[in-house]
Amino acid sequence: MAASYLKKNFQGEILSEFLSIIEEEVMRLNDITTNFLGFSKPAPLDIKEWAINDIVKSTVELIRQEATDRNIEVVLLMDENIFPVPCDYSRLRQALLNLFINAMDASNEGDAITVTTELVNEDVTISVRDTGTGIDQEEVENIFKPFYTTKTRGSGLGLAIVDRIMKEHEGSISVDSAVGTGTTFTLEIPMRNHAKV
Ligand SMILES: Nc1ncnc2c1ncn2[C@@H]1O[C@H](COP(=O)(O)OP(=O)(O)OP(=O)(O)O)[C@@H](O)[C@H]1O
Ligand SMILES: [Mg+2]
Numbered sequence: 001m002a003a004s005y006l007k008k009n010f011q012g013e014i015l016s017e018f019l020s021i022i023e024e025e026v027m028r029l030n031d032i033t034t035n036f037l038g039f040s041k042p043a044p045l046d047i048k049e050w051a052i053n054d055i056v057k058s059t060v061e062l063i064r065q066e067a068t069d070r071n072i073e074v075v076l077l078m079d080e081n082i083f084p085v086p087c088d089y090s091r092l093r094q095a096l097l098n099l100f101i102n103a104m105d106a107s108n109e110g111d112a113i114t115v116t117t118e119l120v121n122e123d124v125t126i127s128v129r130d131t132g133t134g135i136d137q138e139e140v141e142n143i144f145k146p147f148y149t150t151k152t153r154g155s156g157l158g159l160a161i162v163d164r165i166m167k168e169h170e171g172s173i174s175v176d177s178a179v180g181t182g183t184t185f186t187l188e189i190p191m192r193n194h195a196k197v
Pocket of ligand 2: 158
């Protein structure tokens with residue numbers, strides 16, 4: 001707020017440029033801290049039965065405008081036969097959002113992000129496929145580690161959080177990627193989660 005105040009009330013190109021940097025960096029640190037606090041001190045799980053397709057659709061809406069602006073197509077392929085699944089609504093949204101943001105980060109104009117839901121035996125799978133940069137084979141083993149990032153503005157906590165959310169659901173996350181072709185992340189959530197319902 002002090003940086004914003006100075007920017008508004010004092011003139012000068014360099015002053016304004018440096019204050020903008022301070023503002024941006026404060027916002028970035030704020031994001032990292034918020035992510036970090038969420039990572040280290042999770043709220044208790046709140047498992048209820050939810051329509052997975054609705055969660056997917058409403059989360060996609062959070063990135064749709066930016067996708068449209070950047071000419072990235074978002075395709076939804078929803079299996080309509082999925083019964084309500086026991087899960088934590090806001091955790092699952094967080095997991096999906098982290099995957100969507102990564103997919104957006106990796107994509108360029110003309111790329112597509114495809115989100116597929118499917119009922120496979122006793123599990124529901126949600127996959128997020130992008131046609132973006134892809135991930136190096138050697139890099140793949142690192143991406144779920146906390147603080148691993150290749151982005152100048154990344155905290156490297158996104159996928160570590162998704163991984164933990166999946167473990168909380170007795171589910172899993174897997175990845176399939178090829179440099180230059182794109183990446184698919186697949187979440188698997190068991191339909192029966194007796195332990196926690
Ligand atoms: N869809 C993807 N395409 C290409 N690379 C990816 C994709 N998703 C993740 N990665 C790679 O995995 C790394 C770790 O991802 P993660 O979401 O954990 O952190 P981040 O995106 O770098 O930072 P944060 O999510 O905290 O903002 C990324 O920096 C990137 O190199
Ligand atoms: Mg991320």
